[in-house]
Amino acid sequence: MLLGFWFSPFVKRVEWALKFKGIEYDYVEEDLTNKSTLLLTSNPIHKKVPVLLHNGKPIAESLVIIEYIDETWKRNPILPQDPYERAMARFWANFIEQKVTKSTKEALVSQGEQQEKKVKELKEAMDVVEGEAKAKLNDKTLFFGGGNGVGYVDIVLGWTCNWMETIEEVGGFKVLDPESQPQFHKWMANFREVPFIKPTMEPKEKLVEFFRMLRQDRLGLVANK
């Protein structure tokens, strides 16, 4: 069972991992304003989605869940087999979370000078991502997972394909640039076309509407402090 929000990139990641492995699961849509007892008891520490429940036992934190999925269902490995390659995959996942995901979140809910700072950090992080894409990807190696198959890093970075443009529009900034990030844009195009990923992409208008509301809400809270 997977507890989630339709608009959450962290939930989507876990769904991608489950679908990649061909695992059947029940999806439960949570209400942000009225979280279920199940969610609150399954993740009492953070009270957040995603939460995966496997045979009644809850696991939270998207990256922790993905590694759990990979170790429990061994077909179609998400992480590489070799310890050094696994370390590289985990390193990049950590970099993406700390520098790309976090800065994007912070840019979404900030404005003025504070937002400028976050956007600058995000741009620098994207330069690093482009560098890694240039180094690893080519016509034969479409994904960070190697070859034609997606892997851990692709799944962790994949939210950018559906959410980055939305957050740019809502937040009023620009980070994506096909001219300075050609390899990254190629990767995004390929990722969006992966058969089990394509149908999961949420319509942009729907996401924009939701995140606009979220941003206004958060900025309102800050203003009222």
Add this chain to the structure above:
Amino acid sequence: MAEEEVKLFGTWASPVSRRIEVALKLKGVQYEYIEEDLTNKSPALLNYNPVNKQIPVLVHNGKPVAESLVIIEYIDETWKHNPILPADPYERAMARFWAKYIDEKFWPAAMKIVVAKGEEQKGEIDEIQQQMKNLEGELKEKKFFGGESLGFLDIAANIIIWLVVAQEALGMDQILNEEKLPVLYGWLQRLLDDAVIKECVPPKDRHLDLCKVKFGSSIASK
């Protein structure tokens, strides 16, 4: 088998650097230690970790690994005896969840405590106390988070030692005290008593002095 070459780039007072030393010692892996000067980073470090330019970096037969928790998992998967992470996938998930909690929630809160003042500091102290209670929930009646011996989460939680020393240096009442947090307090004593951990903490006097220099300005303004 070809000779294994293991190098660790670290600093004497960094908890994340010391974590790696714990992991290597638990596995009995011989390594060369290189002390970095963070105000003047070596070309080797910058070459091995161009992305973050941080310590610790483990270099194994010329191949670098960075990020302390990533390094520990690499060590565990490369040298398979004396396992650091549990065998069961669910237990592993729990260890990773709580290690992440330590790095993403506990550590920032701990850093805030040593620089905050007055009401703000009190708020941060309440926050850390709650976090420690949460950790007690995970520890329960075990000797260590890893069970009978040190595990992944014990190593990650080494930064609690750093908070204790910082509080001592600043003359603060210890947040982790036997009265309020008996379970975690008991764990801390066992941790400090452990032979491997003892080799992997900064010398107390030097550490206290460093904390006074780093965080001492908050005493002056009290």
